[in-house]
Amino acid sequence: MSKIPVYFMPGLAASVAIFERIKLSELDFDVMYLEWEIPLGKETLQEYAKRMTEKIKHEKPVLIGVSFGGILVQEMSRFIAVRKVIIISSVKSNREFPRRIIIAKNTKAYKLIPLSLVQNLESLAKFSFGKKVNERLKLYEKFLSVRDKRYLDWAIEHIILWDRTVADQNVIHIHGDEDDIFPIKYIKNCIVVKGGTHIMILNKYKWLNANLPLIILDQYDGKTHD
Template sequence: MSKIPVYFMPGLAASSSIFERVKLDEDVFEMFLLEWEIPKPKESLSDYALRISEKIKHANPVLIGVSFGGILVQEISKHIKTRKVIIISSVRSNVEFPRRMKIGKTTKAYKLIPMQLILNIEKLAKFSFGEKVNKRIKLYEKFLSVRDLGYLQWAVESVIRWDRNQIDENVVHIHGDQDEVFPIKYINKCIIVKGGTHIMILNKYKWLNENLPSIILEE
């Protein structure tokens, strides 16, 4: 029996090392880790998704994305046939954005974010993982690999301006009830992880290891 290919996409500015504690049965699944690439000038999210999709070498894979990576895998699934798309700590449409992000889109306030400041690791950690990041900054330094100014500006703009306003019911959404970046009150139908924050990929990995196999295999 051939194994099910499962591709993982990390969150904004993060490296695939955020998945190091996620383990799937190697007799059934084969795990592949995707990384962020520096976007080309004025590259659209759709074109970027197409470029990343070329790294996927298997037919009908499972795509799993965290946070902004969850948005990206939904865009990738427009370009390739997938077995399943699963998002973690993310959104299935811009309707689920918190109010500040909706206001940011209308006012273009995101253009005022001083990206140079965010390149400071502590600020980048808070920006990517949420305000409640504790002081274990060395840990986050390991996970935040993309410190490119152009990438950050592109990524923030791509999230805020994401134009999907209809939820794709086929996308499986796993979300923590303590997520401070995408609060649960704005989320429409998801698998809720009790106590899960925006960084639950790091600290709720036991829940994911126990539950992801059946979520993937569910018809």
Template structure:
């Protein structure tokens, strides 16, 4: 039996190191990691997604995206057949954006924020997610390696302006109960990981290692939600 190809897409400004604790059975899965590329001038999210799709060489893969990466894999899935579409710590529609981000979108404040502050905000998001030790700060410095100004400005704008009022029914959404960036109170139809923050792909790796393979294989097709209290 051929292995199932699984592609991971990291979150905004992050690199694939955020997945270093995630382990899938090598006899069942071939794992690949996608990375952020610098967008072309005025490149649309749709065109960017089409460009990233070219990195996928296997047919009918599983796409897994975290945060903004979750938005991107949903756009990629419009141009390629996928076995499973999984998003983590992300949103399925623009209606799931928290009010503060909707306010920034409506007032266009994002156009006035200097790039240096955007990068600082990315770091702050990680640090307020319950991981404030010096060791964790060093880890986030390692994870947040995409610091190109064009990319940062483009990425923040695409998150805020993403136009998707209706969720893709194929999306499997995994979300933390303590996510500060996209609060779970705004999220519908998701698997809730107890105590999970916006960076739970790293901090709750035990939950993912216990459940992710079964989710991919569809072993919860009877409607049962994996044990969300495992962490």
């Protein structure tokens, strides 16, 4: 049996280092990692997603995206045939956004975010990973590698203005019940990870290592394996 190609996309401003604890069997899976590119001019999210598909070198891959990376891989799947799209700590449409993001969109408050503040590691960590990060800033320093102002401006705006209103029913959504960026109360139709926060790619890696292969292979039975 040929290996299944799996491409991982990190979250906002994050490097592929966030996947360092995720281990899939080399016998079954051919694992690749996608990295954020600096947007070109006034590139739309769809144009950016199409450009990112040029990095896909396999037919019908599995795309796995975390947080904003989850939004991106959903957009990428518009342009290429995929085996599966799996999102972690993300949303399937703008209807799953919390109120603060909807308010930011309606008031255009996101334009007031001082990017010099977000480029500060502590602020960027809170923005990307949630509130409970202060004690772990050294840990996050290696995960938050994309601090280019053009990218951050573009990314924050395109998260908040994401225009997908109808969720793709084929997307598999894994979400923690303690996520403080995208609270579970706004999320529909997902696999719930108990105790999972917005950074569960780091601290629930045992659950993910046990269950991701089953989900990819259509063998997941809804029970927790960890």
